[in-house]
Amino acid sequence: MRNILxxxxxxVLFAGAxxxxxxxxxxxxxxxHAWSRATIGESRPAVFYVAITNAGTQDDALTGISTPAAxxxxxxxxxxxxxxxxxxxxMSVPVPAGQTTELAPGGYHGMLMQLTSALxxxxxxxxxxxxxxxxxVTVNVEVxxxxxxxxxxxxAS
Amino acid sequence: MIRLSVLQKVLWGAVVLAAAxxxxxxxxxxxxxxxxxxxxxxxFALADADGQIRQSAEFRGRHSLVFFGFTxxxxxxxxxxxxxxxxxxxxxxDAAKVQPVFISVDPERDxxxxxxxxxxxxxxxxxxxxxxxxxxxxxxxxxxxxxxxEDDTAAPDGYSMSHSPALYLIGPEGDWLRQYTYGTPxxxxxxxLKSRL
Numbered sequence: 001m002r003n004i005l006x007x008x009x010x011x012v013l014f015a016g017a018x019x020x021x022x023x024x025x026x027x028x029x030x031x032x033h034a035w036s037r038a039t040i041g042e043s044r045p046a047v048f049y050v051a052i053t054n055a056g057t058q059d060d061a062l063t064g065i066s067t068p069a070a071x072x073x074x075x076x077x078x079x080x081x082x083x084x085x086x087x088x089x090x091m092s093v094p095v096p097a098g099q100t101t102e103l104a105p106g107g108y109h110g111m112l113m114q115l116t117s118a119l120x121x122x123x124x125x126x127x128x129x130x131x132x133x134x135x136x137v138t139v140n141v142e143v144x145x146x147x148x149x150x151x152x153x154x155x156a157s
Numbered sequence: 158m159i160r161l162s163v164l165q166k167v168l169w170g171a172v173v174l175a176a177a178x179x180x181x182x183x184x185x186x187x188x189x190x191x192x193x194x195x196x197x198x199x200x201f202a203l204a205d206a207d208g209q210i211r212q213s214a215e216f217r218g219r220h221s222l223v224f225f226g227f228t229x230x231x232x233x234x235x236x237x238x239x240x241x242x243x244x245x246x247x248x249x250x251d252a253a254k255v256q257p258v259f260i261s262v263d264p265e266r267d268x269x270x271x272x273x274x275x276x277x278x279x280x281x282x283x284x285x286x287x288x289x290x291x292x293x294x295x296x297x298x299x300x301x302x303x304x305x306x307e308d309d310t311a312a313p314d315g316y317s318m319s320h321s322p323a324l325y326l327i328g329p330e331g332d333w334l335r336q337y338t339y340g341t342p343x344x345x346x347x348x349x350l351k352s353r354l
Binding site: 037040041043044045046047074076078080083084085086087088089105106109111112113114146147148149 | 228229230231232233235236238239240242243270271274275278279303307309311312313317319320321322323339340
């Protein structure tokens with residue numbers, strides 16, 4: 001259901017990408033749909049979601065993230081197994097050739113700990129993605145409402 | 158007198174057998190069918206943000222949407238809270254018939270960080286509860302849910318909480334009616350709720 005929705009909305013996006021949904025490229029990788037949620041104060045961790053498309057023929061992996069917005073940004077994965085959700089640290093997120101890998105609610109996500117300041121809706125901040133093979137690329141992350149469940153460019157209809 | 162106590166023994170034996178049988182049946186049933194097997198009424202007595210003890214009994218007469226989580230959780234919990242908030246918004250006038258309840262599985266830290274601040278940021282109707290360790294465990298056991306502290310150097314304060322992420326619907330009589338598994342779209346929850354109100 002969600003995949004169908006995302007697919008349909010992705011087409012809308014290609015038709016006319018909004019500025020807020022910029023795409024940055026690094027070799028065969030393109031990175032877009034970077035978003036986060038507003039935080040309540042600065043003591044709770046923020047989240048970072050993004051989509052990475054690998055148009056090449058070589059598998060890559062996202063091995064880390066860095067940002068001036070948080071002193072301790074890490075990759076995590078939400079795993080729901082046997083009815084229990086846990087959130088182990090992910091050493092790296094596979095970015096297979098020919099596929100789009102999403103950091104999205106309920107799955108892989110960046111967890112931004114020790115925030116420099118609270119994230120407010122409407123703000124944006126840079127996150128640098130570090131790939132095993134392709135190197136580094138920086139993307140601008142939009143801060144959406146605390147209640148946002150997906151990137152705003154997906155709601156362009 | 159003696160005959161009576163024999164009778165009592167027989168009756169008690171029957172009770173034990175019936176109880177064992179119902180446990181057996183309960184364990185063999187898929188979760189969705191529990192409501193047809195036997196009503197079960199989860200109980201809790203937990204402090205709210207002001208330190209007042211709130212008991213499950215006070216929510217009788219309305220439906221309750223109960224979920225467990227912790228406020229330091231950046232991914233799963235905001236998703237669930239957002240869905241609950243959306244459901245409450247879209248219930249319109251029926252919203253008064255539903256009480257959403259967030260039960261902290263990390264009560265000490267959540268209390269320090271501000272429980273109300275967290276729940277009201279999603280929706281003012283959400284009641285946040287954070288008991289002590291024993292009452293939190295008792296509440297989770299009553300709902301038959303799991304939570305556990307996990308040491309994790311890659312988490313704030315060196316630990317995270319794993320927990321059952323589903324939403325539980327409790328009826329006006331206090332009966333457990335069903336669960337909505339994690340990721341159930343708000344629209345589905347809303348449609349199901351509306352059919353019951």
